[in-house]
Amino acid sequence: MYKYDNYDQAMVDARVAEFRDQINRRIAGEMTEDQFKPLRLMNGLYLQLHAYMLRVAIPYGTLDSRQMRMLAHIARKYDRDYGHFTTRQNIQYNWIKLEDCADILEELATVEMHAIQTSGNCIRNISSDQYAGAAADEVTDPRPWAELLRQWSTFHPEFSYLPRKFKIAVIASPEDRAAMRLHDIGLELVRKDGELGARVFVGGGMGRTPMIAPEINPFVKADDLLSYLEACLRVYNRYGRRDNMYKARIKILIHEIGADAYRGQVAEEFAHVKTLGIDPPLAELERISAFFAPPAYDAANVEPDRNDPDFALWLDQNVKPHKQAAYAIVNISLKPIGGIPGDATSAQIDVMADLAEKYSFDELRVTHAQNIVLPYVAKRDLYAVWQALRDAELADANLDLISDIIACPGLDYCSLANARSIPVAQKIATRFADMDRQRDLGELKLKISGCINACGHHHAGHIGILGVDKKGVENYQLTFGGSGAEDVSIGKIIGPGFDEDGVVDAVEKATEVYKALREGDERFVDTYRRVGLEPFKEAIYG
């Protein structure tokens, strides 16, 4: 894992002092709320329905046990004893007091953490593949590149007042576990003639106008990447729409002028920017890469004993193959039946930290599906890990099943929401609580957003649910056929919306149609794509 040097540490320490000063000026009345807002937002501090919400950055979703314990400590000391892991691989605290913020940031800084640029119209926390470093199919570990981008984008003087927020994801596998093409910029690291570089996709996103990012450049060399990204951002900063905040994301610019025109403008800007000498030498990427060297794998290849049936089910569902034969990737589900997707108590966060320290070379990952990963667990230790998770109520064996729901905080917390997301997630999970039934349905990615901003990724759900406000009543629209993976697609609305119970019934009917029509090992989304909407519509509305 990356470790701060004195420069990195000085940066976050200075930020704490700066933000303390800003908060003090706000409390003293030297700044209006309107002036304070963009400043607090660049520190991840939102004013929500009931309280301030603080979003803490977990760069590319990677953290160690010391950092994880700090997250538990903050939940315990400053919040209500729990935290919420988000679709951007961060953590949010929902009940924060403004006057505690600087102290929280100061505590975070002691473990090399911060809340820098977790909101605001700037380059946000860089996201990545939660299996980075452990996945058998990666061409390289994407995290050194993500760290390079983290540093480049931190306090970027030109790109801190962009037309709108800007999200970048980096992956290095053909299998996309990070919804890469639904980001403002998605980078897929590839090898060309032995050299590593990035395939660059620009202009994807969800929100009210979902778009899949087109490829803008098939190969940008490592030592050109920052210049190329500066060019991408500069074109956006100058020409992105600022007249309407709903049309201000880069996807709208690219949609309006066309990918070819944008590509041409970027190429022209890049030819200029490349002369400025802003690209670090490859030695910097190598310096960072050294922190991500593979751990000292030393376990004998011992297959776990599958005698305990609950353990065996968990193994089959939540444990994934590792690039090292004697190791496995463990997914910890934060989706207990009837629970709040992505929430974990302080005690659970501590348990996960302990397990990472003892069994996973001190590393954890946060996934965009709001789960946690232990990336390096020796197979011989899997049973011990499972027992500890079970005791902490963290052993739900539902990864990628219908109850592994992504949901935004919705109207229970969020000031933007039109409808509640959490109760719908809870009702669906409860309806399908029977694990045999869930396993029979197989991979089924269900995602719920409580408003058009799509924080719950409903456009990318095999089944998506969008909460809207219909004349003061919560109403839920269903979409089918979306995907955030390498088969990326945007779901389509199937017809009129439903009330809360109605949408649960409709989801259930859809699964019955799927069971009746599926062929071979087709997933729900495969069957839907093959047979189309009609049979589903008939069953649901007929």
Add this chain to the structure above:
Amino acid sequence: MVEFRYRTDEVTEQPSVTLDAFLDQSNATAVRLEPDDDARALIPFLDRLTLIEVAFPKFRDGRGYSAARILREAGYQGELRAQGDVLVDQIAYMRRCGFDSFAPEASLNPDAVARALASYDHAYQGAADSAVPIWKLRHG
């Protein structure tokens, strides 16, 4: 009114003209750029300009940051002034983009500005100022 100026030469007395006016009869030495003006239109004339004023009608509109960098990258040495809704916490970024004078609409507290400019010893990325990026400090 110019409240903060980080250069020692004489202040340009000539009032600035709009970009269109300048391009029509370019004997002016001071120009004012609005957010949607293309800063690159000035590149052929940079030698004879002593002041370029960049308007920030709203602090959230960040186009002027790119305009400033483009002008400095093209070799502009004259005064580059940020005018309008310029706030304390933007001045450090503006300095990094090449602005060297500030005419905020609402007067700023000089101590707060000084503190904001002194907050960070280093910067991660190269920009239009003289700060040496951290990667360069690491690799000599």
